[in-house]
Amino acid sequence: MKPVNLLDKLNKFSSHWDPHVVADYNDNDVMVVKFSGEFPFHLHEETDDFFFVLQGEFTMDIETESHTVKEGELFIVPRGVKHRPRAIEECHVLLIEPKGTPNTGDEETAADKPRI
C-alpha cells in the first residue's frame, strides 16, 4: 500500500496503445497508456470505458460525433457504444477497465497489459 506516481510509471515505457497496469481497484485494472495516431473503432459489450487525460489531448470519435478530451478531462464511453480514440500528438491517459477486458474489444488483437 503506497502512492503510485503516474508520471514515474509513464516514464517506464514509450510504446503507444499499450496500456500498463499500475494498480488494482476492486476487480478493475488501473492503467496508464500513451496514445499517438489512431486506434481502431471497437466496443465493449460488458463494460463502460474510463479515460482521464493526464497530459495532452485526444479525440474520441463516436459514430457520428467527435469530442476533444483535454488534460484534466474525463470521458466515459458507455458499454455497447462503438468508439475510436485518436491523437495527433502523444497524449497520456489514465484508463480503468474490469480485469480481462480486451482493449480492442477482441481477445485476438488485445494488448497484454503488463504490470509496472
Added chain:
Amino acid sequence: MKPVNLLDKLNKFSSHWDPHVVADYNDNDVMVVKFSGEFPFHLHEETDDFFFVLQGEFTMDIETESHTVKEGELFIVPRGVKHRPRAIEECHVLLIEPKGTPNTGDEETAADKPRI
C-alpha cells in the same frame, strides 16, 4: 456523452469532505472532493477506495503508517483497511466508489454525494 472538466466541477462548490458525483463508470460513482483538515478513521468492508490527487497533497494514515499522496499520485486503500485522509492545505481529489458506498463507512454519517 461528453468530456467532463474536473476543474470546472471543482469550481462549483467550496465545502470540504463533500464528494460530488461528476460521472458514472459501471456501477461506480466518479467524484471530485476537496479535502481540508482531518477526516475520521473508517473502513469499507466491501470495496477498495480509490484516490487520485488533482491538486495539492494529502496524508493517508493507515493504522501504524502514513503516506503523503501528491498531485499526480494515486492511492488505493484495499477493502477492510482502516484509513484516515487528512490535509493541512486544501487538496482536490478524484474519488471512485461503488454506488451506495457511505464515504464515512457508516450510512448514518455519510455525505449525500450530490451530482454536479
